[in-house]
Amino acid sequence: MTIGGPSDSSPSKNRRRDAARIKAKQLRVSQKKKDRRNKVFLQGGIGIAGIAIVVLVAVIIVNSIKPAGPGPRNMASDGVLIGEGMITALTPALQPDAAARPSEPDPTGAVANIRVYLDYLCPFCADFEAANTEQIAEWVDSGAATIEIHPVSILKSKSAGTKYSLRAANAAACVANYSPDDFFDFNSALFVDQPEENKPGRSNDELKAVVKDSGVRTALSSINTCIDDGTFESWVQAATDRSLDGPIANSSIKAITGTPTVLVNGKPYTGSLDDPKEFASFVQQALGETYSTSTPTPTPTPAG
Template identity: 50%
Template sequence: MSVPERQSKNQRREHAREQARLLREKEKARQRRNRFFLQGGIGLAVIAIIAIVAVVIVNSNRPLVTTASGPANMLSDGILLTGSAGATTAVTTAAIKPKAQPVATDASKYSKTANIVEYIDYQCPYCNEFETTNQDQIAQMVANGTATLEIHPIAILDQSSQGTRYSSRAANAAACVAALDPNAFLAVNKALFANQPAEGTTGLSNQKIISIINGAGATGDALSTCINDETYKSWVTAATARALAGPLPNSSVAKVSGTPTVIVSGKQYPGSLTDAATFAAFVAAQTPKS
């Protein structure tokens, strides 16, 4: 067997160059693969982000609904009170059905009066200021038939009652009154503000709420059960979300950005919460001239 000839210096150089070329081609191929996977990964990430954004947009545009029925006489998410000859009555309506949207009050039916709409939180001290200052004159306007009053209880201050969710429980209690004893609502509304707990306290127990409401003229075992069971808990959550998302019906107000939000015949009241004369003048300015 013959012995293979040893490679010459030139052959060894050419072999080294060929090996280097093959290594360069291999590295280029590896880089191309990496770029492909990176671009593919970025593409998938972009698609995922687009999908997430689409879901968020769809969900943000989805109607805010509850799977439970709302309270009777609050089809608009509020209770409407009207009056004449010194007497005030609640306008009766059906309840909001599960997964349905509220139906705005038909303001055209009340084109000859000032239409006062309030979005309130029973824990809100500013709401208390407004109510304490104006509730008697508003009640008189309604009883005389010169104004209507639509009250929307919402709950945005649950964090102010040391975990007892007083805002939500009080709003639920108001909804129970609207459903079961609507003509007592105005007196109950007044009583809840007169007994408002201070922010940062534990709020009031359900039993204390029931006692206050009973004292205002709304009574009965069904009412107590409704309050204790928080029958309209999910409605309170949905109605609050709707108010915060807006727009507010029959008005130019985009949404509730704080309480109280008070609207008179479509225009938001911008004045003092503690000056009854200023509010009365604003209402008079929005009252249709006969």
């Protein structure tokens, strides 16, 4: 006798089918639970990733915005004032959001007050500098004139993303802060082999080389750190905004509209930028006009 013949097959098949259905149901339930867990994890992961991205962007933005800090020493007027003997006038640093303190013009009218607003990427500024720096230095050294130099950053978007105009003005502020009597020579050196617009301009290391090559020997380490850290970039931008918004103190103009803006005893020079004789004539004329209006009229002697 064969055990498990045809007469026993039907109940066995039914039990197997029932078991299979139960197993399938269990698998479906298990898969649904797994799917729900994965969905929660996925949503949570996306949320965490989203938060991480937001935090990362916030950190980048915060790090890219330099907090407002005190401005450089010796630039309380937003410019460096240099007088007889090529000596820079010393002033305290401006605090954040403080108004600039205009320099006092010569009250006698006997000294020409020359003021220049310049951008280190501006080719017209380089033209004026090349034509006039030597004679201006002679006038200032002898006491016949003062020169007040205002670095601004109007062209910071014109250097292939490196913000050379801003970085160069910051470097000038660093020199003014740490080695003020070297400012004039460094300012002039920045226009030698001036970078072209829409090209990267000098790197920070190259700016530091210009500092050294221009003859700066005081506080070189501090100046280099100041350049690398962009210490005064926020101040440069604020000073630029002040010059563009106005008012321009001790002047017949409301605000600057471009660079170079050259003022002599408050009057704008509109002549040739590369003709030193024409500029010298303008200085002489402005000096004469100021002197004549500044000289008191003698009081008549009462008749005896």
